[in-house]
Every structure is written in C-alpha cells, then in structure tokens.
Amino acid sequence: MSRAMDGVRRVDINGAARNLLVGCAYVALLATLLWLAQSTLNNYYLRILAVIGINIILTVSLNLTNGFAGDFSLGIAAFMSIGAYTAALLSLPVAMKTASFPGLPAWLQATSIPFLPATIAGGVMAAIAAVIVGLPVLRLRGHYLAVATLGLMVIVRVVANNWQDVTRGARGINGIPPLSNIWWTFGWAVLTIYVVWMVVHSPYGRAMIAIREDWLAAQARGVNVLRTRLLAFVLSAFFAGVAGALYAHLITAITPSSFSFVITFNIVVMLVVGGMGSITGSVIGAVLLTLLPEGLRQVETALAVGGTPLYGLSQIIIALLAALVMIFRRQGLFGGREIRLPGMVER
C-alpha cells in the first residue's frame, strides 16, 4: 500500500480570508442549485438527491479513517444504526411513543426534541461507541480495526434485535417523522466536507498521513499516534451517526436489518472507486454510485428480453465497474488528488 504524498503536496495556509469568501460563494451557489431542484424536480428526484447527500457524508467521513489515517474501518453500518435509533427515539412524537413503546423509560417517553438536536445526539452516541471500541483497538498496530468494527456491527444488530423495550426488536421503528430533505442532507454534507478538509489540512491531518505512510517515523517525530488515529475514527463515526439519523428520517422506518453489511460495502466501494485520500474523489464516488443504480434500473425495465425485464442487471454492472476500476486504476478515479475549485487560493 504505497501511496504518493501528492494528496497534500501543495498545502499552505494563506489567503484564508479569501478562501472563506470564495467558499461562501460556493455554498450560496449550491443553495441556489438546491432551491432550483426543490422548485422544479418531483419527489422522486428529490429523494435520490437526499440519498446522495447522505452517501456523501458517509463516504467523505469514512475517508478520514480509511483514506487519510490509513486504518480500515468497517463500522459504517454500526454507527449509522446507533445514530438512527438514537435520533428516531428522540424525535418521535410523544403520543406515538406511549402507544408503541410502553417499556420505554419515563423520561424518554415524555420527551420529543427537534430534528437538529436529535441528529447531533445520534452523532454523539455513535462517537461514544467509537471511543469505546477505538481506545483499546487503536493502540495495536495493524488492521485490527477492521475486525473490531465488524464485531461492533454484530453487537449493535443483536442488541437492536433483542432490546424489545427500546428498539421494538425485529419489528423496528416506523412512523418516524419524514423530516429529512435535500437541505438537511446537503447542509450536513457541506459541513462534513468542510470539517474533514480542515482536519486534513491541519497539523492533525499531516500527522494522520505521516502515520499512514510510516508509523515508526511518525512516532519518532513525536506524533501521538493513538490520539491522532482516535480523532480520525471518532470524527468519522460522528458523521456516520448523523447520516444514520438523516436516513431514519428519510425512509421513516428502521429495522435492525436496515443497517447490514451491504451498506458498509456500498460506501467502501464508493470510497475506493472515488479514490482513497481524495475528498473530491469521495464526493464524486458517492454521487456516481448513487445515481448509477437508479439509472440502470430504468435500463433494466427498458431492456426486456422476451417480455421479462432484466432485473438484477444493475447490481451486476455496478460490481463489474468496481472490479474494472480496481484492475485498471487501482488508486480509484482520483487517486490522492483533489479538484481545486476555481478561485480558491492553494499556495
């Protein structure tokens, strides 16, 4: 896994004020585009856009751990699940809680908080879980994190399946208020990109990349390896929790099986196809691999062989595409590079 350092080659913190201004302009541009989408597109496209926002959050935040810090976390589904259940339990109307959750603790049954704090609470719970898992595991050198996070996924699922009073077990929670929309998901996506960008271009980010490239050398130069890796992991888990909360309020029904390994797999593919170690790559990977299955589904129905649509074709094409990218462009579409937004000062 030798990767060039070109991802961070040209980073200088100057012209910060100008960048802020230009950044604000880009956010305003995005807001205008979202407003345009909102006023012209129907709910189907808006829903897909909302899913794109969620997938951007997941891919970009996973990039922090897997791309920059050089760890390999498979905890997406677990953190999403924690975030989704936490936020849903907090935001459900009180009347619904008393009807469907007779066993819930009284204080929780009597509270119903707005969407934003519920989402943040979901992220915080996921981050706490990440600290508990990360603190012992990240002391070890090597890819133990992958196994530990897989274990976490199993634990979360078993708990969600059996903690009847709180999670309703396999029946899951339904009737969650449909509060997620493109504004929330893209708002959080922009925040995620901003935070990850800032971290990567801070001393912490340099330390992460140093650890990724050469652990021993980084340690010898005084980098606190555990703290740096933990920061990446916990921050990534926080945003995965947020994404879970947004997901719950988009789909409006969650069950323990909503957050399976398939979700983790999809996000890892988005990350790998986009290019680990590139934030723009993560964004493009997430957009591409959310749109493609939807588009291909139309092709499935259109390409009917003898009256039978070719169901399943989209899954095959996506998997094939991922395999092709790995064979011919192993570093992903973007490798470690970024697309510079015109107007931003970089050197």
Next chain:
Amino acid sequence: MRRTWTMLSLLLALSLALAGCAVPATPPAAAPAATEAPAQEAAPAAGAIKIGALYGVTGGMASIDGPGLNGFKLAAKQINEAGGVNGQMIEVIAIDGKSDQTATTSAATELIEVHKVVAIGGLNDSTFALAAGPIAQAAGIPFVTAGATLPTLPEQIGDYFFMAPFGDDAQAYAIADYAFNELGARAAYMLVDQAYDFTTALARFFKERWEANGGTIVLEDTYNSGDTDFSAQIARVKALDPQPDVLFISAIPNEAGITTKQFREAGLTQPIISGDGFDTPLIGEVAGELADDVYYSTHASLDNEAEIVQSFVAAYEAEYGRRPENAFAALGYDTMNLIADAIRRAGSTEPAAIRDALAATQGFQGVTGVISYPEGQRKPIKSVTIIQVQDGVYSFVTEIQP
C-alpha cells in the same frame, strides 16, 4: 499527464452520471410543475390506466415476490384481453424494490411521481410495506399489499393502505385450531425466527390461541434468519420430558426447508406446523422424502377443485410454462383484479375515488378466497387454507374460517 487523468476521470464521471440521469430525466423536463394538474385531468379519457407493481424481484424476497409479480401481470393481461376497465387498458409498471428498504422507497416514489400511477399493488413483507406504504399514503395513492400479513399494517400506515391477504392473527389461529382439533395435539413446542415482524407476530398469535384452546407450550426457542445449524435447538427439544405433540416453527421461506430436514434427521417425528412462511417449494426440495407430516396455513391451495382456482392455474401455466410456484402468485393475481374491480365500480381513475371503492369492497371473488372489508377496516375477512406435505408432496387439506 496528471491533469489529463483528472480531466478524463471527471469526464467519465460526468458522462456516467448523465447516463444515469438520462432515462428518468425526460418526464420532469416534459412536464414541469405548471402543466401537471391539467395534464392529469385530461389524461384519463384517452390513455391507459397506470398501475404500479412494486415487488422485490431480486434479493431475499425474490422467491415469493417473483411469482407474485407474474400473477399480477397475468391478471392485467387478462383484463386487457377482455376489453380493459371501463373501456381503458391497464398498463402495469413494475419496478424492482431489490428487497431493500431504500430501493423500495425510491421505487414507490418513482411510481407515484414519475409514472403517475393511480394505484400501487405488491410487496409480500411487512418490513418493506412499512417503508413504502407511508409514501403512497402521503401522496394520496391507494396501496394494496399483496402478501404482507402484519394485521396492524392498515392502522399503522393509514386510510389509503389495504391488505389483500388475511392477517397473521387469522392464519395463526387457523393452524392452532387445526393442530388442536384435527391432530389432537395438546403440548406444543415453538421455534421462532427473531429477525422478522412476521415470524414474531405469527408466534405471538399462535401462542395466544393455543393457550386459549387449553393447550400448553412446553418450550419456546429462538433462532435468527440466516442460521443454518439447528442442532442446539434440536438438542433442547430432545431433552424435553414429556415430548411435545407438535412442533410449531415460525419461519420465513428461507429456513422452512432446512429446519424440516434437520428436525426429521434428528429423529423427531411429531407433526411440524407453521404459517404461510412454509408455503415454498423449498420444503420438498431441501428435505425431500423427509418432508413428512408437515402442515401449514396459507392463502390458497392450487389443488383446490374450485373453478376459479383451476382456471388461474391453467392460465398461469399457459403464460409462463410452469405451475404457479406458490400462493403468492395467486395473491398477486387477486391484488391486480381487486384494484381493477375498484376502478370499475368507482367509474373513475381518481385515486381518491379508487380508495373509496376499495374500502367498499364486498364479496370480491378471488383465487385466494372471498375478500370483504368490514366497515372501517382495510384488512379482509378471508378463509384460511391448510396444506399438508407428505413424502415431499403438497396437498390441500381443508379451508378454515377462523
């Protein structure tokens, strides 16, 4: 060189994204918000009536959703051959929900927003019905679930949601009564899949009726869908003294065959009973000759001599070259016919009028029984069929009115 690569990959990304958008992008471009309302009012007189069929034809639900969709399409074809509904043809728009909640909700939205369907039918599992139902409810489009049997679904989702099948309560009561009265069992063992609404609810209703009848439950054991080894559970049954008279297994189709096989291989010979999760060819295929003395309650038997059943079986065979795989094919068939019947009686393709006509359905003759919705309810009162498997061969036993 590096620049070229960046540009190339960006181009590739953009073109792929565009390709992804290209097909679905046409409708909204042609019909922006302003023209939507008049277009809808003008359409019904001329064009076909669009009905959405939402099934998970790939993934975990494929073995029952696939036949369901086939039945659904067969009904639409027959309606069209007979001249359509109120002079209009039926156009079925089928989208794959991929047995995945996100894909199912996108598909439901696509049916409503892009294809402008006037009603949706399909889905055989509550997990997906709970995700897709509220979308149709919010849009004011009637949704008829073909096979999701959680009895509380219509209340949980709302007044645009209808069930074509009976509820889990009815089928659990039926098999409990049959085992108690006809098989003479008194002590029951229960094995319950913890992973599905359906399996846990079925077990709950079974237990309720069994104990009300005066029977006892000697042991209640669990597993999770996807398990392949039941030796621990079997050991616990064998340790029981006295032995149970009957083994109740609350499973989805995936585990129906493998549990039967392993229980029989271990030498447990008591009758095995279950609900419509056992209505799958897998019992015969996986357990073979060991599939003996298995009874389950389900929606219809294809051996039923009734004329409506036999003509459905013949039509299905003519269309697809094989007998209907299971009762879900018949449920899909009934669901489409039920919607068409409502449109006919409503004399309109307005979703609200269809909803009212659906709610007023009385005595609708379907392959899976007579469907009537009691006043204010959207779950039908239907008869339950009991099927017996002997030496891997399935046969119709009786119909029970629970």
